Amino acid sequence: MIKRCPFEVKARDGAARTGAIATPRGVVRTPAFMPVGTGATVKAMFPEDVKATGADILLANTYHLMLRPGAERIARLGGLHHFMHWDGPILTDSGGYQVMSLAKLRRITEAGVTFQSHIDGATIELTSERAVEVQCLLGADIQMVLDECTPFPATHDEAKMSLELSLRWAERCKVAFASLGQEGQALFGIVQGGVYPDLREVSSRALIDIGFDGYAIGGLAVGEGQQAMLDMVEVTNVILPHDRPRYLMGVGTPEDMLAAIARGIDMFDCVMPTRSGRHCQAFTWGGRLNLRNARYADDPAPLDAESACPAARYERAYLHHLVKSGETLGAMLLSYANVQFYQELMARTREAIAQGRFAGFAEDVQRRYRASGDTDED
Template identity: 60%
Template sequence: MTTPFSFSLHHTDGQARTGEITTSRGVIRTPAFMPVGTAGTVKAVQMRDVEATGADIILGNTYHLMLRPTAERVAKFGGLHKFSTWKGPILTDSGGFQVMSLAQMRKLTEKGVEFRSHIDGSKHMLTPERSIEIQCLLGADIQMQLDECPPFPITEEASLESLELSLRWAQRSKDAFADMAGPHQALYGIVQGSVFEDQRKRSAESLQEIGFPGYSVGGLAVGEGREQMFRVLDFTTPVLPKDKPRYLMGVGKPLDLVGAVERGIDMFDCVLPTRSGRHGQAWTWDGPLNLKNAKFVDDETPLDPDSDCPASRDYTKGYLNHLFRAGEYLGPMLLSWHNLDFYQRLMAAMRAAIAEDRFAQFAAEFRARHREKS
C-alpha cells in the first residue's frame, strides 16, 4: 500500500519546530536541509555518500532536466530515483527561478514563459501544466507550483502584478497536479510578495484558500540581505498554517538556517555546500575555511575529528590544501562531501536543541562561535 504524504509536528520551542514529513519513500526529519541535485546528481558526491551524511531528501531541478536529458528520457529509465540511484524522497522545483535567471530571450505571458535554452538556444514553453507534467515524469515526491520569481529590488506595483500572476498559476498548477499526480505525491504553493508585508500576507492567505499540503517562501535570497530576509520571515511564517510544512527556498549559509529555523521554517535547500566545496571552502562550526590558503600547507589536523564522515575526519587540511593547489579532482569531491555532512550535523543539532527546549541557547552559542569570514 502506498503511504500518503503527511506532516506531524512533534515539538516547538519558541517559533522553532521539529517534526516529520512522511512520504512513500521515507520520512523527512524537520528542520531538514535538502542537498541540491540540479541535473540528477549532487555535484561531486555519490548518492550513497549523500545518504551517509544523514540527508533524508534531495532536490532535483525541472528546468535543467527538461532540457537535458529531458523528462521523457528520465521517465523511460523509471524516473529520477532509479536514474540517479537515490532511494529516498525527491523534491523538484518548478523551473521558474532558472527560467528567469538562466534562460535567454524570455517572454512572460499569462500562459507561461517562452524562452530559449542557455545550453543550445532551442525554444521552449514552460506553463504551469507543463511544469507539473515534467515533475510527474521525473517521479518527484514533492512538487512545486510554477511561479514567477521577481527580481530585487522591485516596485510595489510590479511585485503585486507578479504575485497575482503566481496565484493564478498556483491554481492552474493544482488543477494539473490533480489530473496527473499520484495519491502519494504532494504539491506545495509558493508565497511571493518581495519585501512587502501586505503582499506576503495576501499571497499566503490566497494560497491557503486554494489549499496545499505544504507552503514555500520564495523570492528571498535574491539580493535583499539577511536582515531583510529575516524581517520578511517575521511577518510571513505566522500567517502560514501550523500543521503544514514551511519551506524557505534557496537558503543558505549556516547562520541563515539557524535564523530561519528560529522563525519557524522547516525545510531548506541551497547549492552552497557543494559550490563552496568545489572552490576550496569548507564550512565548519567555527565558520568557513579557505583550504587554498597558504596557512594550511603544513596543517596536520582534520576538518572535524568528531565527525563520522571520512572526508571530515580522515584527511588533514594540509593534504586538502595540496589537492587544490595541484588541481586534483579529489579536492572538490572531499570538500563537497564534508560540507554536506556539516550541514546535516547542523540540522541534527538544531532538531535536538528544539526537542530539549534549549534552541535559544543553541542559537546564541552558534552565533558566538561561527564567523563567516576566515
C-alpha cells in the same frame, strides 16, 4: 483537503519546531536541509555518500531536467529515483527561479514562460500544466507550483503584478496536479511578494484558500539582505498553517538557516555546500575555512575533528595540497564534508529544539561563524 505528505510537529521551542514529513519513500525529519541535485546529481558526490551524510531528501530541478536528458526519457528509464540511484524522497523545483535568473533568454506571458535553451538555443515553453507534467514524469515526491521569482529590487506595483500572475499559475498547477499526480505525491504552493509585508500576506492567504500540501517562501535570498529576508519570513509564517511544512527556498548559510528556524521554517535547499566545496571552502564546527590559504600548508589537524564525516578526517595540509594542485579529489572531499556538516547541523538543531535549548545552541554556532572569518591570504 487530503494531506498527501502528512506533517507532524513533535516539539516546539519558541517558534522553532521539529517534526516529520511522511512520504511513501521515507520520513523527512525537520528541520531538514535538502542537498541540491539540479541535474540528477549532487555535484562531486556518490549517491551512497549523500545518503551516508544523513540526508533524508534531495532537490532536483524541473527546468534543467526537461532540457537534458528530458522528462519523457527519464520516465522511460524508470523515473528520476531509479535514474539517479536515490531511493529516498525527491523534491523538484518547478523552474520558477530560472524565470528570473535567465531573464535574457525568456519571455513571460499569462500562458507561462517561453525560454531559449541555454544548451542549444531551442525554444522551450514552460506552462503551469507542463511544469506539473514534467514533475510527474520525473516521479517527484514533492512538487512545486510554477511561479515567477520576483527579482530584487522591484517596486510595490511590480511585485504585486508578479505575485498575482504566480497565483493564477498556482491555481492551474493544482488543477493539473489533480489529474496527473500519483498517490503519495504532494504539491506545494510558493509565497511571493518581494520585500512588502502586505503582499506577502495577500499571497499567503490566497495560496491557503487554494489549498496545498505545504508552503514555500520564494523570492528571497536574491539580494535583499538578511534582515529583510528574515522580516518576510516572520510576517509570512504568522499566516501559514501550523500543520503544513514551511520551506524557505534557496537558503543558505548556517547563520541564515538557524535564524529562519527560529522563525518557524522547516525545510531548506541551497547549492552552497557543494559549490563552496568546489571552490576550496569548508563549513566546519569551528567556522568557515578556506583551504587555499597558506596557513594550512603545514597543518596536520583534521579538517574538522568534531565531524563524523570520513572526508573531515583528512588533514588540512593534504586538502590544501589537493586544492592548490587542482586535484578533483579536493573538491570531492570538501563537498562531502560540507554536505555532512549541513546534515549534522540539522540533526543537532532538531535535538536542541526537542530539549528546549535551541536559542543557546543557535547562538553558539553563530558565534563560531562570526569569529572564524577565514578569507583568502595568497
